[in-house]
Amino acid sequence: MKKIIPMMLCAAAVLLFASCKEKTVPEFIDDKPAKNTAMENLLTRRSVRQYTDQMPPMEVIEEICKAGTYAPTGMNKQSPIIIAVTNREMRDSLSRLNARVLGNDSIDPFYGAPVVLVVLADKDSSYTYLEDGSLVMGNLMNAAHAKGLGSCWIHRAKEVFESEEGKQILADLGIEGNYVGIGNCILGYVDGEYPEAKPRKENWVYWVK
Numbered sequence: 001m002k003k004i005i006p007m008m009l010c011a012a013a014v015l016l017f018a019s020c021k022e023k024t025v026p027e028f029i030d031d032k033p034a035k036n037t038a039m040e041n042l043l044t045r046r047s048v049r050q051y052t053d054q055m056p057p058m059e060v061i062e063e064i065c066k067a068g069t070y071a072p073t074g075m076n077k078q079s080p081i082i083i084a085v086t087n088r089e090m091r092d093s094l095s096r097l098n099a100r101v102l103g104n105d106s107i108d109p110f111y112g113a114p115v116v117l118v119v120l121a122d123k124d125s126s127y128t129y130l131e132d133g134s135l136v137m138g139n140l141m142n143a144a145h146a147k148g149l150g151s152c153w154i155h156r157a158k159e160v161f162e163s164e165e166g167k168q169i170l171a172d173l174g175i176e177g178n179y180v181g182i183g184n185c186i187l188g189y190v191d192g193e194y195p196e197a198k199p200r201k202e203n204w205v206y207w208v209k
Ligand SMILES: Cc1cc2nc3c(=O)[nH]c(=O)nc-3n(C[C@H](O)[C@H](O)[C@H](O)COP(=O)(O)O)c2cc1C
Pocket: 045, 046, 047, 048, 049, 152, 153, 154, 155, 156, 195, 197, 198
């Protein structure tokens, strides 16, 4: 009996310590998530506008594309497609076409990123094609961040794939259908400082409790 009581006291102390420890692990420190969670990933992803030339591993790019394909789509029509471009020549052609839409041929709207994941969605397959494609873009950017890569949504995919050159690219790839460009998700290793989030505006959320 003399031995059992100290053992029980020890066990109780261990349990008390464990439960206190669990409760005191903070989820947020100074407004930033303290743990590496999906929440942290969502809150810390930023648009990156400076990249190194280094090509990320193909498996990582494939995993990011896979995350894109798991985005929700209206009625599960899976209206979007992803054109995963790691080919330098094609990446540069898309950059040139994008710059032309901007009206400034002398810039690289892809900020030097070596990879471009172009998201298009078939207008005829779903009336939620735009929302479907936008969610794919969101998944791609968040997955890129989770994998340690920088990313940014670069717009004007719509205009690029409405142009004759854009249509020819789709035809050359054997892509048939009423595909509308949704966005270009550029990817690569971040060059320089990782950007800080801008302050959130007031009244983002209206509560009805
Ligand atoms: C629909 C859409 C279009 C965008 N187009 C561009 C673009 O063409 N070029 C660019 O540098 N950033 C573009 N962005 C990135 C936004 O500028 C960026 O998300 C915003 O400034 C907030 O910064 P954050 O992503 O770091 O939070 C786009 C973002 C969205 C959602």
